[in-house]
Each structure stands twice: as structure tokens, then as C-alpha cells.
């Protein structure tokens with residue numbers, strides 16, 4: 001029987017954060033055909049009835065650049081496949097976006113979704129002061145599980161006029177910085193993801209250099 005080969009994504013990004021922070025929305029902004037396992041909410045949350053993730057979100061995008069120094073574009077994988085010839089000669093990296101449920105009692109789902117994660121987007125609703133405690137709990141859960149892998153805190157919903165600033169969100173959580181975006185806006189969602197991908201790329205280069213150094217050292 002032939003060996004089963006799994007698709008080797010270049011980077012796997014785990015998208016976490018509290019209930020209704022905007023994780024599913026951000027993933028669908030970047031990949032409109034992302035798969036989401038959700039259910040209708042029984043009760044309104046902050047005056048709105050919507051959906052909540054009970055399983056996961058799975059989005060597939062390609063980061064395409066003409067040169068490594070460029071920020072480039074984030075294109076849904078299906079679009080890239082259909083227009084591949086347009087990107088001839090560009091550098092392409094496949095990204096898996098894996099969203100998890102924000103409801104605290106779904107910790108067991110978040111725990112099962114962490115395999116092979118390269119980097120984390122932690123999404124916080126900048127206008128939802130009531131969820132600061134949950135956001136801190138999820139941040140603590142995430143950093144305890146992943147150690148010091150690259151993590152970007154996103155101060156989401158900056159389009160709302162009751163949104164706190166990214167600096168305020170960072171101070172709520174005790175982190176050095178947060179990036180302010182609206183996850184409904186493609187350009188902003190893209191910039192937040194690329195910022196994380198650049199960190200991942202820098203880390204990958206450092207570990208390549210380190211292993212080259214140790215190869216050299218061991219051959220002396």
C-alpha cells in the first residue's frame with residue numbers, strides 16, 4: 001500500500017481568542033470558501049443574534065510575492081489555482097488558517113486543534129470590555145501550550161466607535177503590542193497575517209542558519 005502523504009502546508013496558523021471576537025469572520029475575509037463548523041446562537045450576544053463556532057474554521061490561502069522583501073498578496077487557494085499562470089515566477093507559500101471556538105467550555109476543541117502550529121493570531125474584540133478576563137484566560141492557555149512561538153495580538157473591530165485603541169488592548173492583556181484592524185476589511189486582515197508570516201519566515205531563516213552553523217562546527 002502506498003504511504004499516505006499529508007499536504008505539507010508551509011505555515012499553519014492557529015487563530016484563537018474569546019467568544020465573538022471575530023475569528024471566523026477574519027478567516028472568511030481571507031478565504032471566502034473556508035469551512036466553518038458553527039451553530040446558530042440560542043440567545044443574542046450584545047444585541048445581535050448570529051453564529052458561534054462549535055468545531056473549527058479551516059481556510060487555505062497562498063502568500064504570493066514577487067520578491068521576499070515585498071509584503072505581496074494573500075490569495076484564496078482556489079483563486080490561486082485557477083489563475084496560477086498569472087503568478088508565474090512569484091514566490092508562493094501555502095498557509096493553513098485554523099480557527100477554534102472562543103467559548104471557554106470548548107477548551108477541549110482548542111486543545112485538539114494545536115498540532116503542528118507555526119504561529120498564532122490571537123483575536124480580541126476591542127469594544128468588548130466584558131470579555132477582557134476571558135481574553136486573558138485564552139492568552140494564558142495559548143502561551144502555556146505553545147511556549148514562545150510567534151504570536152500576534154489583534155485588536156479587532158477598530159471600525160466600531162466604541163473600540164478601545166490597540167495600545168489599550170495591549171495593556172489589558174499585558175503584552176508589548178497589539179495590531180488594530182477590522183477583520184471585515186481584506187487589506188487589514190492581510191496586513192495582520194503578513195506581519196505574523198514575516199516573523200515565521202525570520203524564525204525559519206534563523207534556525208536554518210543555526211543548523212548550517214552546527215553542520216559547519218561538526219565537520220571541523
Ligand SMILES: Nc1nc2c(ncn2[C@@H]2O[C@H](COP(=O)(O)OP(=O)(O)OP(=O)(O)O)[C@@H](O)[C@H]2O)c(=O)[nH]1
Pocket residue numbers: 017018019020021022023024025026048050051052053054100101102103156157158159160181182183184185
Ligand atoms: N464591527 C465589526 N464586527 C465584526 C468584526 N469582525 C467580526 N464582527 C462581528 O462579530 C460577531 C462575531 O464574529 P465571529 O467571526 O463569528 O466571531 P468568532 O470569534 O468566530 O466567535 P466564536 O466562534 O463564537 O468564538 C459577528 O456578528 C461579526 O459580524 C469587525 O471587524 N468589525
Ligand SMILES: [Mg+2]
Pocket residue numbers: 023024025052053099100101102
Ligand atoms: Mg467562530
